[in-house]
Amino acid sequence: MRTMWQWVGSCLVALATAWPAQAALVADSVLDYSAVQGAGGWSYGYFNHTALGTYSSAGFTAFALYDAGDERWHASAAQVGAQNNVYLSTNRFGGHPNGLGPDSQDANIWAMRRWVSDVDGPVRLSFDLRKINTNPAAGGVTGHIFVDGVEVFSSFIATTDDAGIQSFLMLDVGVGTLIDFAIDPTGVVVPGRADHVESARADGTHFSANIVTVEVPEPASLGLVLAGLCGFCAVRGARQPRRRAAGFNPAASSSAGRA
C-alpha cells in the first residue's frame, strides 16, 4: 500500500512529466560565431581600458577587420595603433587581449564579444572561461561579463589554468539588453620577471557562453495546478490507513486498511 508521501511523489513526477519543457537555446557563442558583425545578435570588438577607464556599454567598439584564414576578428591599425594590433583579436572560442607589453604594446585593450538580446524574460547564461596558452612565464588574465554595462561576473584566471571556470548566471533580460564578455590582460606580476601586471603575454583565452530562456509558469496557472495536485493527494491520502489510529488499535487499523 502506498503512503501519502509516495502518492505526493507520484503526483510530482506526473506533473513534471506533463509540464512542457519550454526552455530554448537562444544564443551560443561557438555555434553562432560568424564573419558577419551582428549575425545572431553577436558582435566582436574591443574596449580600450587605458584610454577610456571604467567600462561602459558605449566603450565597446566593433573590430573593423575579419581574417577569414584564421577565422578571427581584429582591429585595424587606425583603431588601436599598429603596435597594439599584433595579437588583439576575438575568435570562435575566445580571444587575445592587448596589454602593456610585451614588446612595444602600450595599451590595455580587452578582447570582447557582445550579444544583444532578442528575448524578454529570465535566462540562464552558462559560460566557460579558461586559459588556452598556459605559458608559466606569463601573468594570466581577468574575465568579465557585463549586462548593460553593469559587471555581473569577474574573475582572475592564472596563466596555467586551463581548467578555469564553468558556471552560470541567472539573468532577467529584455529585448535589446547588451551582454558583454571581455578578456582583460590584467593578471599578476610574475616573480623574477619584468612584465607589467597588465601585460598580454601568452594571454590566449577560451571564453564561450550560451544563453537559454527560462519559462516561468503564470502564477494563476501554477496555482490551479497545485490546487489540483493538493486535492488529488488529499483524496488519495484519505483512502490510506490512518497510522496513528493503527498505533492505538492494530486490529481496527487492519480492518480499516481493507475497507
Ligand SMILES: [Ca+2]
Ligand atoms: Ca596578462
